[in-house]
Amino acid sequence: MNSQKNKVVSIVLGTYNRLFFLKLTIQSVRKELELLNQPCEIIVIDGGSTDGTIKWLIEQKDIISIIQHNRGFWKGKEIDRRSWGYFMNLGFKISQGKFVCMVSDDCLFVPGSLKNGLIQFNDLLEKGNKIGGIAFFWREYPFVESENYWVGRTFEKVFINHGLFLRQALEDVDYIDEDSFHFYHADGDLSLKIIEKGYQILPADNSYIEHYSHANTQLRTTNFSKQKADFLKFKEKWFHLAVHERIKIGDAIFKNFADSKHTIDYYKNLSSNNRVRDFFKKVIKKLISLVKNREYYEKNFLNDKFIKKISIQNKKNSFSISNLVLRFDNDKVHGDEHFYKSELKEIREETLSTYDDIYKGYSERILIHVPEDQHSPAGYSYFNNLYQTLNFMGVPVEKFQGSDDLDIKFKFFKPTLFLSSDHESYLSQFDWTSILKYKEKNQFKVGLTASLEEYGNSPLYSRLEDYSNGKVDFFYSFRTSEYIEFRKEYDLFKTFNYRIFNIEFACNPLYHYPVENNKKEFDFVFLASNNPDKVKRVSKYFSKIVSQYNGVIAGPWWPFTKNFRINPEQDRVIYSMAKVGLNLSIPEQIQFPCELNERTYILAACGILQLIDNPCILSKRFSPESLFHSKDASEYFKNFMFILKNYPDLTHIRTNAFKEAYKKHTTFHRMEKFLLELRSH
Incomplete structure (x- = not known):
């Protein structure tokens, strides 16, 4: 065996009952060491696997195997569980490389990453920098978001989840804390200890890891149950590093990288693996169980002709939320209408002046x-x-x-x-x-x-x-x-x-007010998130309107506007482009005097002619002269056609709604009432 001074790097990883994934990881490690072509060693600590891992490890003559039974029973007594730190220190303490590379048994190196990391590390050391570690960028499969990789930070300092340590730095801090943490946050603690000793830990320039996040979901669940206790200990120990109010205990540095070798394809080929398939089946089953009226939702919504009509209509109009909004710059919209006249401006300005500070x-x-x-x-x-x-x-x-x-x-x-x-x-x-x-x-x-x-x-x-x-x-x-x-x-x-x-x-007067000089490009608009409570009523009330008229339906979770994000200024512009603001209540709001949805107030404040169904509390909040309400779907459609036919003559309705909203239904009114009541509480 080579002497310690001749070892360049020791690859150290732990494993437990992940033989299938361990083999892929070791295969990836071996390829990295072949590229490196220098004296190295592989150290694997096994936690007492029962899936054939131990037998396989013994047969691998290039691996130093350590067996640490961490589960089960011995002589009738349950074996005391030791921490992740104890587990990994067994490998760290016997390692002989100048550098120690820590990876997981469900990881793949993007080819060349180990070599790139060592070149970067040595270059920095030769220039006189005191470097304790290099953190490799990584991402999780199957939750892969394009080409985004990241390294973690804690208290704005980089820590190593996968990457290289200087072995001397590990010795200087007495390795991983074995007693304070069961599993989580021990890696962050180790990195902060190294930084506290005067070393730097830096993100890698060109080293990347693909991590398979659900290689053993049962084990991950067991470890996660201790996460909260580990986090509280970690925060208590290092909270003195919170030196300003915007600091984060946990965040990340992100980096775009296109892997020309398509390393992650190894994991894509695992989709038929029983454990992974079973895991996703459980997740999907759980999600479905949370959806109310799911049978109707799946049968009549996801495949409903109604949705197809909207999709076709959107294509016909070349409809795109992002493109639509980019065409307008808030109040600098040119058109042929002048609803937002001086009287309404004065009402808003007076409201803002009254409540400012x-x-x-x-x-x-x-x-x-x-x-x-x-x-x-x-x-x-x-x-x-x-x-x-x-x-x-x-x-x-x-x-x-x-x-x-x-x-x-x-x-x-x-x-x-x-x-x-x-x-x-x-x-x-x-x-x-x-x-x-x-x-x-x-x-x-x-x-x-x-x-x-x-x-x-x-x-x-x-x-x-x-x-x-x-x-x-x-x-x-x-x-x-x-x-x-x-x-x-x-x-x-x-x-x-x-x-x-x-x-x-x-309504919030800071955001909700009419767009000046706007042009009506649509007959209707309906901005709302999509959820099962709305499905029946949306389909029932909107089908005729969608099939015969030109308009916009958008919001979070609709299949045809998947990337829609709430933005009050954007929404105000979209509302302003339609003659009719459609509004629907959920069944509870029809049956009980529980609430008017927020959309009711927003449409009124934005000066949009509003067509609503018949929520129970409506008459207590708005007068009949401020909007059009309908007792059923038939009347709803009739009112819609009436509005379109008589639109130029209905300005007074919009004006009434605006005035009523600003007189008593702004967020200023709500919060002033709350503050006064709170003061007397």
Whole structure:
């Protein structure tokens, strides 16, 4: 065996019950070492595999194999599980290379990556740089997004998930922390320890890894169950690195790279593998189970002639959201109509003037949980409008999004109030431990949406019982006060001494106002996300309109506008190009006085003639002289034809709607009411 000083690199990887993938990885490693053509070694640590891996490893004479039984029973007792750090250190500590390359057993090297990484590393060292590691760019299959690869960062410092370490740097920090982390974040911790010793860790110039993310889903699930505990330990240890308010505990550097060798094709050929196929079957089955009315959805929507009509109509009009919007520059639109005249401008300007910085110096500092628009289009629109409104009114306010860390917001923004949603998709994005810890030392209130069990949530009593132990201070709702009084299920909040504030949907004057001098290019427009609750009514109410008239239907999750993103300024321009703004309610809004959808207020504020069905609360929010409402699909179509025929004579309807929206249904009205009630709470 070559002496330590002659070894250039030690390839170290761990494995457990992934023989099929391990063979591909070792094959890839061997090809890299052939290209390198220098003294090297391969070290594999096996965690006690039962799928034939151990037998196969013993037969590979170019591999140093370490067997560390980490599961199962021995002499009637369960074997103590050791950490990933302990597992990998077995290989690191016996390695003899100047450099140690860490990869996973479900990875492939893009050909030449190891050689490229070593050349970069040596060049930097020869120039006198103190380099501790080079992080290889990587991406995950099957979730491959074009040619995007990335390296991870933590506290704005690059860490190595796959890549090269200087062996001396590993020795200087006493290798991986074996005790603090079960599996996750130990790699980030190792990199930060190396950086703390004065080394640099840099992204690779030309080294890439293809990672198969679901080689062993059961193992991944077992490891992921410990992720939260690992993350809290990691954050506690390194939180002093949060030196400014925009720092991220986890983000990435992205890089485009076109692999001419098509390395990932090795994985594409695995689609027939039983484990992978079974995994995706389970995922698809779970997703389908979450879709209401899925039989109707699949039968009458995905294959419905209605959708084909819209698609054909869009092609006929050469319809493209991106192209459409690029043709217009907000108010600099030239056409033949002058609806947005001085009177309406004055109303908007007076509204903005009234609320501009009106609450500057307000005592509360509000943190609002704003979801990503692709995650929840409706949630994004609602919470982002609240954020923009409070900011305009002078209230100290910041957004909290899923990629943010709550403790960093606490440290730098110092909020006194946090608004989020009582839904698992929101709650999973922050840690209650951090909130309770912050509450111990600060005046801090938490408000969640008042969500009933029937809206897909867990039992209300158990939630309120949990929240009453100091977690949540109040609830609020976009539902109407009439509905909250009407539904006896909300009485349970009173039982737990909780108040429910009302923050109904509204128009936002910062974004929602008419486009000046616009030209009507379409008969109708309907901008809305697509979901099963809308399917029956959309098909029933719109079929005749779509088949006979020229218009636009677009929004998130429609098959013909897949890349549509919510953008209030864009949407305002699109609305302005149509004579009729179509609007439909979901069945619940027809049956109960629960809410008017946000679209009702937006169309009114944008000065669009609105055709709506018959939501229960409509007459309590708008007068009959401000829009056209219809009791059924037949009347809806008749009203549509009437509007088109008499469009020039209906300006007063649009004007009434605009005035009513701006008089009492703006986000300024909603938030002022909330702030005043909150102050007296």
